[in-house]
Amino acid sequence: MTQWLISIEGTDAGHHMALILALTAAVLHAVFGALQKGRHDPWLTRGAIDFCYFVMAIPFVVLVVPAPEPHMWPIFAVVWVIHVGYKLLQAWAYTKGAYTVVYPVVRGTGPLFTVIGAYLIFGETFTGTQWVGIAVLLAGIFGLALYNMVFLVSERDTLHAALGLAALTGLFVALYTTYDAYGIRATANPFTFLAWFFMIDGVFMPIVAIIKWRRMENRPTLGPLMARGMVGGVVAPFSFGAVMLATRLDKVGEAAVLRETSTVFAAIIGWVFLKETVGPRRIALMALIALGAVIVEMGG
Template sequence: MSDWILAAEGTEAGHRIALMLAIMAAVLHAVFGALQKGRHDPWLTRGAIDISYGVMAAPVALFVVPWPEPHMWIIFATAWVIHVVYKLLQAWAYTKGAFTVVYPVVRGTGPLFAVFGAWIVFGEVFTPVQWLGVAVLLSGIFGLALYNMRHLVAARETLHAALGLAVITGLFVALYTTYDAYGIRATADPFTFLAWFFMIDGFVMPLIALRRWTGMPPDLRPAPGPLMLRGFLGGIIAFFSFGAIMLATRLDKVGEAAVLRETSTVFAALIGVVFLKETVGPRRVALMTLIAAGAVIVEMGGT
């Protein structure tokens, strides 16, 4: 598998595979976000997810993939710090605001700064047509957030705090997207980066979640069984979502993958309607169409 990925780097076939991986990551990331915002406290859900994928990744990292090269340890340490801060901010934002408000702002802020990060770190340059696509996509994402804000009923008193946290979280999305792309390109085997990252990343949020769970009144504590089942499902989704976007950034341009992943906002809105019982109308459909159209323009406008 690693040899196949390495052989496809920088080729037309690699570009097509990266496109499919980015779209797959978008769908799965929307599912992941709804899973964290859903039934349980976001802090508890994130802790259950992280311990699940950390435990599942450990045997792969230790016994299956090649061990990291010496220079990778500082890269893992830095990536770990970035992701811990990102997850703390995301969980905090979800406790302050509605999913359909917070999620679009986070995902709208992320790709814009990721494009600049890819330019600074990797020398990637978007064409004028692709910048038009970014503008169309972002207008749809932020338009969706504004629409949801106007029709928000619950949690209006914490709306400003939620929006501020969402913007900062989006900045960290851009930071981890760019830095992780650097990390996965810095090792000979991309699956070494993925396995070791998941193992290292999986053992911070569970400690925070355990402390939060034990501090709850006994009658308010969620049952461990359903919570851990949600964590296991989230861990599987995280493998494929994060793994797909990281492989896409190794195969092709980081900026394009980052923008295409943000079509997750469309899928998140659909999840919000179907599973979280949130309403939708023609205006939101039009805004979601803008997001999808922007992604198509970015893809078609590449040189």
Template sequence: MSDWIVSLEGTEAGHQLAMMLALSAALLHAFFGALQKGRHDPWLSRGVIDFCYGLMALPFALFVVPWPEPHMWPIFAGAFVIHTAYKLAQGYTYTFGAYTVVYPVVRGTGPLFAVIGAGIVFGEHFTGVQWAGVFTLVAGIFGLAVYNLRTITVGRETMMPALMLAVLTGAFVALYTTYDAYGIRATADPFTFLAWFFLIDSVAFSVIAGLRYRSMAERPALGPLFSRGVLGAVVAFFSFGSVMLATRLDKVGEAAVLRETSTVFAALIGWLILGEKVGPRRLSLMALIALGAVIVEMGG
């Protein structure tokens, strides 16, 4: 399969597959966010998910994919630092702010920075039409955040630091998207990068969650927690793996923008599964996000 993926790089078939992978990642990322939003402590949920996908990656890294080339180890070290910082920023963002407000800010800031980063690192350049699509998508996402901010009644006193943290987290999203795209392109086999990334990335928050669990006065039952962890790990594998393969096959900026349609999918999940109200204004903003993604794709 690796040879087939590599053979599609830079081709029209590769472009089409990258688009499908990025949209699949968006849908799966929305499910991933909903899992972290559940009844368990978000730090524990994230740690258990990381622990589970580390265990799943271990046999693939050791026995299935080719061993990483020597120059990949510093790249993995950089990815470990960036992703740990991102998850810490995200954890504090969700701690201080309402999920429905800060999540769109994180996801709206990410693609804007990622497109700029891809231009600097990979020499990618968007057309004027594509930039119009980026700003349309970002306007819809931030509009959704503002709309949700106006409707919340609790936690408003911590909303300003939460929004600042959300912008910082969005910057980390752009940073890891660009850096990981560099990493997956630096190895001959893209699945080598994915397997070893998941194994190495699982360490930090597994330890953090274990320490947090030990310090709790009332510890949650491990069965339901690990059930959520296994499900989240599978979703993370396919979500992150899909968008990373998309950045190897085609433009990093386009993949980053298409992935942020996850905000639309998150709202649809909240409406169809969680029973949340959507209303005409949120529907209009969701349509604006989707329109921005279409403009980016059609303007390329």
């Protein structure tokens, strides 16, 4: 598997596989976001998820993948710091605003910053047609957030804080997308990066969650919380792992943009599972997001 992935880097086969991986990541990332916003406090949910994928990563680190090269340790340290910042901001934003407002703003600002970062770090450029696609996709994403702000938000008193945190979280999405792409390209075996990433990344939030849980007056029972953590612990490696592999196989910017079709899937999840309203305007905006992604892909 590893040798095959390495062999298709930079080829047409690699481009097509990166497309499949980025869209897979989009679906799974929407599921992951809904898990964090659902029944339990977002801080506790994130802690449970991180603990589960930390435990799941240990056998792969010990028994399966080669050890990281010495130059990877400083990279892992920076990756850890960026992801801690992202997760703190994401959980904070979810405590301030509705999922269907926060999520589109995060996912809308993320790819724009990522495309800029990919140009500065990797020298990637987009065609004029692809920039049109990005504009269409972002118009759909921010239009969806605006619609939700006007018609659906219940947390009116914390709306401005939620939007500010969501935009800042989007900047951290761009930071981790570009830096993770740098990290996964810096090691010979991409699965070494992934296994060690999920073990290292899973250390911080469980500690935060335990502290928060112990301070609660009405503590939730751990069984349902850890069950949600188990689901998230399986979804996260496939979601984040898929987009990381996509950034190794093909352009970082394209993978980031295609992943943001997750906003469409997030709206569907919000409608079906979180009982949030979906009407013709939101369907039209979701179609705009999908159209933008198609333009980006076809214009490359």
